[in-house]
Amino acid sequence: MSAYDRRDLGLLLLRLGAGGVLAAHGTQKLFGWFGGHGIEGTGQFMESVGYRPGRASATAAGLAETGGGTLLALGLATPGAGAAAAGAMAGASAVHAPNGFFNQEGGYEYAATLALAATGLAIAGPGRLSLDHALGHVLDRGWMVPTALAATAAVTALVVGVRNKRLDEAEKEEGAGLFDEQEALFGE
Numbered sequence: 001m002s003a004y005d006r007r008d009l010g011l012l013l014l015r016l017g018a019g020g021v022l023a024a025h026g027t028q029k030l031f032g033w034f035g036g037h038g039i040e041g042t043g044q045f046m047e048s049v050g051y052r053p054g055r056a057s058a059t060a061a062g063l064a065e066t067g068g069g070t071l072l073a074l075g076l077a078t079p080g081a082g083a084a085a086a087g088a089m090a091g092a093s094a095v096h097a098p099n100g101f102f103n104q105e106g107g108y109e110y111a112a113t114l115a116l117a118a119t120g121l122a123i124a125g126p127g128r129l130s131l132d133h134a135l136g137h138v139l140d141r142g143w144m145v146p147t148a149l150a151a152t153a154a155v156t157a158l159v160v161g162v163r164n165k166r167l168d169e170a171e172k173e174e175g176a177g178l179f180d181e182q183e184a185l186f187g188e
Contacts (some may be wrong), residue, residue: 011127015072018117022069022085029062049095050163050170064088072121075130077139082122083148087156089115094160122149 028036037045039058046061047054068085071077092111099106123145126132132140 008127008129011121011124012075012129014117015075015121015126015130018114018121019069019071019073019081019085022065022088022114022118023073024069026062026064026066026069026088029058030066050167051091051159052163052166061088061091068118072118072126075126075132076135078126078130078132079122079140079144079148082118082120083152085118086115086122086149087152089118090156091160091163094163119149 024034027033029042030039032038032041036042039055039062042058042062043054043056045054046052046057051057051061064084065088068081068083068088071081072085089111093108093115096106096108096111099108101107101109103109125140132138
């Protein structure tokens with residue numbers, strides 16, 4: 001087996017593994033498959049962690065994971081697929097970041113690993129064992145990589161920024177409410 005064949009086989013395995021996991025997670029959100037909660041349950045969760053509106057956020061995350069993961073596994077539209085999946089995982093990382101890095105503590109390790117794998121595939125390309133290669137890389141042009149990653153980074157930064165601002169405001173309101181309660185209790 002030549003080095004070129006090994007690279008293609010390695011990219012195929014990485015695409016199938018990361019893409020399959022991403023797609024499965026997305027179908028949990030969209031359809032409730034694999035023990036997921038579907039749009040309604042995921043939407044309620046999204047609301048609880050600051051992504052509003054919850055149903056729209058759940059749909060966007062589910063589509064990015066399911067679509068991005070499926071396309072990565074197939075090796076089709078790899079720059080856009082990798083960018084979409086990475087954006088969804090960056091949003092998930094923001095939720096888990098307060099818990100630290102490691103997954104066992106509820107941290108962002110897992111989401112960040114999937115985001116990096118998706119980004120790496122968007123940059124490296126799908127290899128010869130892919131639909132992109134079979135179709136002459138029509139949906140996998142060099143200019144598409146920075147465009148897809150930059151657009152996803154901008155949208156993700158905006159969405160996570162709005163979420164963080166919303167959470168900060170809620171925390172300040174909660175703190176002010178506690179101060180008011182103390183004032184009422186102690187007459188200060």
